[in-house]
Amino acid sequence: MMYHVARASEFLVITGIGINELKITKKALVWPLQKCRIIDVTPVNYTFEVNAMSAEKLPFLLPVVFTIGLCVDDRERLIKYAKLLSHHERDSHDVKDLVQGVIEGETRVLAASMTMEEIFKGTKDFKKEVFDKVQLELNQFGLLIYNANIKQLVDVQGHEYFSYLGQKTQMEAANQAKIDVSEAKMKGEIGAKEREGLTRQNAAKIDAETKIISTQRDGDGKKEEVKVKTDVKIYENQREAEVAEANSVLATKKARWSQQAKMAEIEAQKAVAIREAVLQQEVERKNALTKTESLKAQHLSKATVDYEIKVQEANSVLYKKQKEAEAELYENRKAAEAKKLAAEAQTYAVQLAADAALYAKKKEAEGLKGIAEAEGVYVRSLMSALGGNYNALRDYMMIDKGMFKDIAKFNAEAIKGLQPKISIWSNGGTNGQLVDGTSGGHAGIKELASIYQAIPPLLETVHEQTGMLPPAWIGSLSVSADPATSSQSA
Numbered sequence: 001m002m003y004h005v006a007r008a009s010e011f012l013v014i015t016g017i018g019i020n021e022l023k024i025t026k027k028a029l030v031w032p033l034q035k036c037r038i039i040d041v042t043p044v045n046y047t048f049e050v051n052a053m054s055a056e057k058l059p060f061l062l063p064v065v066f067t068i069g070l071c072v073d074d075r076e077r078l079i080k081y082a083k084l085l086s087h088h089e090r091d092s093h094d095v096k097d098l099v100q101g102v103i104e105g106e107t108r109v110l111a112a113s114m115t116m117e118e119i120f121k122g123t124k125d126f127k128k129e130v131f132d133k134v135q136l137e138l139n140q141f142g143l144l145i146y147n148a149n150i151k152q153l154v155d156v157q158g159h160e161y162f163s164y165l166g167q168k169t170q171m172e173a174a175n176q177a178k179i180d181v182s183e184a185k186m187k188g189e190i191g192a193k194e195r196e197g198l199t200r201q202n203a204a205k206i207d208a209e210t211k212i213i214s215t216q217r218d219g220d221g222k223k224e225e226v227k228v229k230t231d232v233k234i235y236e237n238q239r240e241a242e243v244a245e246a247n248s249v250l251a252t253k254k255a256r257w258s259q260q261a262k263m264a265e266i267e268a269q270k271a272v273a274i275r276e277a278v279l280q281q282e283v284e285r286k287n288a289l290t291k292t293e294s295l296k297a298q299h300l301s302k303a304t305v306d307y308e309i310k311v312q313e314a315n316s317v318l319y320k321k322q323k324e325a326e327a328e329l330y331e332n333r334k335a336a337e338a339k340k341l342a343a344e345a346q347t348y349a350v351q352l353a354a355d356a357a358l359y360a361k362k363k364e365a366e367g368l369k370g371i372a373e374a375e376g377v378y379v380r381s382l383m384s385a386l387g388g389n390y391n392a393l394r395d396y397m398m399i400d401k402g403m404f405k406d407i408a409k410f411n412a413e414a415i416k417g418l419q420p421k422i423s424i425w426s427n428g429g430t431n432g433q434l435v436d437g438t439s440g441g442h443a444g445i446k447e448l449a450s451i452y453q454a455i456p457p458l459l460e461t462v463h464e465q466t467g468m469l470p471p472a473w474i475g476s477l478s479v480s481a482d483p484a485t486s487s488q489s490a
Helices: 075-084 093-112 116-121 123-141 161-232 235-318 324-385 390-401 403-415 443-466
Strands: 002-005 010-016 023-025 027-030 034-040 044-053 059-070 143-150 476-478 487-489
Touching: 010 027, 023 027, 023 075, 027 034, 034 075, 044 093, 059 075, 059 093, 059 123, 075 123, 075 143, 093 123, 116 123, 123 143, 161 235, 235 324, 324 390, 390 403
Parallel strands: none
Antiparallel strands: 002 027, 010 023, 010 034, 044 059, 059 143
8 A cells, every 4th residue: 555646747547446447636545456657747749740742732841849738627638548548658659659640641631622822821720720630639539739830831852842932932022123123213214304394494484484574675665765756756657657666566576476486396396305215215124124034034944944854864863763753743843834934934024015015105195295285385375376367377387387388399390291292283275275175165064174174183192192093994094294294094
């Protein structure tokens, strides 16, 4: 007979005579024919790597750390553990193999139903699912999971999925950063050019207004001077002075309008040229950047594929008989991945080129819109200055553009090189006589004679223009050197 006392992290399991099944307690008096075993309830950490495969049949390693122990507040769990596992040390290989088998089985089943992307992005949900399913299996052994930690997924040797995924993310981030820097630089340069253009436009506008005010003041002074002089003159001289003054004002206004129109046209042309130069520079920069990134992606894909092929060939030499099937599958998979990377790079390059073309077209449309607005302002100012007279505006625009000169030039070129040919025909009759010398006194005979006289020149003209001869039943043409002596014979 012996009195046993357990430590704070231990329990006594007593079996034997006088005890139904078993008894779990902290302290007890052990009688003969009874056995006492001590079980430790301290949680134990189990660390290992689980080999799993996703729904796409991509293998990976899942490092996990589980803290598993006994639930001291649940007697039923303690009894189950005492019955099933109390004869094993909890850090022994048997218990570790049992826990590892449960965790690997549930993890593999869950991973096989999820894609790699779902596992990677939904790590929290994946951990919870694994935790719940493993705990459900460990309940039958009386064990409790105190903590479960799932580390980052690790590539299996020969299947570097996460490495390639990381390289792809890094390349995308670097390319996006370059694009952002280029766009920021482009906006800065465009803003500086726009501010500089506005400054020049405002300065030109102020100079023009200053000149207008100065001209107006000079005109007012001259007007007062003329008024003082005309007061001395007689009524007839007053009329002449008013006419001269009106002509002077009209000439001044014409000069001012012409100056404003030319300045506005020059400013519009310079602004369009600056905008076209900036847009062309941006298009060329975008094209160069797109080609550079495309070449980088192609070279990286080629180098990666070459490296993997060489590694696989080396492995196939060493494990020729055992790894032949795996090597062929690996080559096919890597070839598909290389094609996928090349397709993504090509798609990205095409997208950048399309964006650059769209941007160029948009800026070109803005330039055309600016030119149209400037021309509209110019035409409206002319219309306002001419008092809304459309005919005067049309005449001024045609004179300013040199259209009358062009029309005269086109008309001159149209008739240039014409060589009209004049043929004079005579039937040989004079003084009212016909060809046969008979008198033409009767009016009917004269009319008939005039009709016959018109037929030879008509047939001759047709022959000269088309080369066609009249039919034999009409007659034949005999053309001599002198058209005046040409005749028709039957």
